[in-house]
Amino acid sequence: DAGITQSPRYKITETGRQVTLMCHQTWSHSYMFWYRQDLGHGLRLIYYSAAADITDKGEVPDGYVVSRSKTENFPLTLESATRSQTSVYFCASKASFSGNTIYFGEGSWLTVV
Amino acid sequence: SQELEQSPQSLIVQEGKNLTINCTSSKTLYGLYWYKQKYGEGLIFLMMLQKGGEEKSHEKITAKLDEKKQQSSLHITASQPSHAGIYLCGADITNAGNMLTFGGGTRLMVKP
Numbered sequence: 001d002a003g004i005t006q007s008p009r010y011k012i013t014e015t016g017r018q019v020t021l022m023c024h025q026t027w028s029h030s031y032m033f034w035y036r037q038d039l040g041h042g043l044r045l046i047y048y049s050a051a052a053d054i055t056d057k058g059e060v061p062d063g064y065v066v067s068r069s070k071t072e073n074f075p076l077t078l079e080s081a082t083r084s085q086t087s088v089y090f091c092a093s094k095a096s097f098s099g100n101t102i103y104f105g106e107g108s109w110l111t112v113v
Numbered sequence: 114s115q116e117l118e119q120s121p122q123s124l125i126v127q128e129g130k131n132l133t134i135n136c137t138s139s140k141t142l143y144g145l146y147w148y149k150q151k152y153g154e155g156l157i158f159l160m161m162l163q164k165g166g167e168e169k170s171h172e173k174i175t176a177k178l179d180e181k182k183q184q185s186s187l188h189i190t191a192s193q194p195s196h197a198g199i200y201l202c203g204a205d206i207t208n209a210g211n212m213l214t215f216g217g218g219t220r221l222m223v224k225p
Contacts, residue, residue, distance in 0.1 A: 033212065043201065043215035058212070090155060101146065102203070102213055104156040 003027065006091050006105040013112055019078045021108045023091030032074040033058075033092040033102065034066065043090070049074055050096075081112045116140055117204055119216035127224050131190050134219045136202030138183040144205040145185045146213060147176050151198045159187075159200075189221075197223045 004025040013019050023032065034046040035058075045058030047066040055066050063085060065077045074093075078085055091105040118137045126132050136145065144163045148156040160169045165180025173190045189196055199220050203213035 035215075040217070042217040043203075045212060045214075048212055092156075101158055101161055103158065104148075106155040107153075 004091060004093055004103060004105040006089075006108045008108060009106065010109045011111070013081050013110070015082060015112055016080050019081050019110065021076045021078075021089050021091075021110070023074045023076070023105060025072055025074075025091075025093045027093065027095065027103075028071060029093035029103075030071070030096040031094045031102075032068065033094075034064070034074070034076045035090045035092065036060065036087040037090060037107075038087050046076065046089075078110075081110075083112050086110060086112045116206055116214055117202060117216035119200075119202060119219050121219060122217065123220040123222075125222045125224060126192050128193060129191055131188065132192055132221070133189075134187045134200050134221075136185045136187070136204075136216050138204055138206060140183070140206040141208075142178070142180065142183050142185075142204050142206065143208040145176075145178050146203040147185070147187055148201045148203060149198050150201060150218070156201065192221075192223045194223045194225055197221055 007022045030051050033048040035043045037043050044060045046064050047058055049055045049068040052068050052071050068074050089108045092102045094102045116139050120135050146161050147159040149159055150156045160176045162178035168177045175188045178185045199218045201215050201218045203215045206214050
């Protein structure tokens with residue numbers, strides 16, 4: 001049972017480069033989320049998706065792009081990475097019938113230099 | 114999130130001692146979720162509370178929801194080194210039923 005997997009787990013990139021973080025879930029959950037976790041800010045929602053081809057902004061969407069062409073995948077793209085986007089990124093998912101219990105991936109550590 | 118405040122921010126306890134972590138919301142709670150995170154890992158779901166007065170336990174961890182105070186507490190009895198980590202509360206404060214807002218987390222260290 002793979003659950004929810006993120007890749008890469010660790011990434012160092014340069015300012016201005018495009019970076020894509022991948023997220024894949026095997027549960028066929030309808031909802032998927034991207035959060036970032038920073039010291040002093042806790043977990044903040046970047047984008048979420050209620051179903052394939054449906055995405056919505058969260059609390060901190062600027063500088064990020066998402067897509068959801070397939071239910072199981074929800075990639076997050078930083079079009080032009082900035083140092084302020086150095087963070088730990090968590091992908092998460094939930095089934096539409098399970099209340100609000102969200103299940104998280106292991107996280108992707110991104111450093112922008 | 115300023116909408117969800119956790120206290121304390123960090124806690125160091127001696128193994129065997131009891132401890133309590135609080136999560137207070139500035140908005141109405143439509144559901145309260147507790148997660149545990151170990152450094153370098155993802156969040157592990159612990160418990161969900163939805164009704165005022167509800168109390169749930171798992172092994173030595175008990176969570177309660179005080180709907181009137183818009184607050185939840187997480188209590189660990191006879192703490193062990195395995196309890197160390199970051200505890201996060203997440204809440205549905207929109208009643209939209211599709212996302213959680215998280216508190217800043219409580220970092221727990223248990224000294225053997």
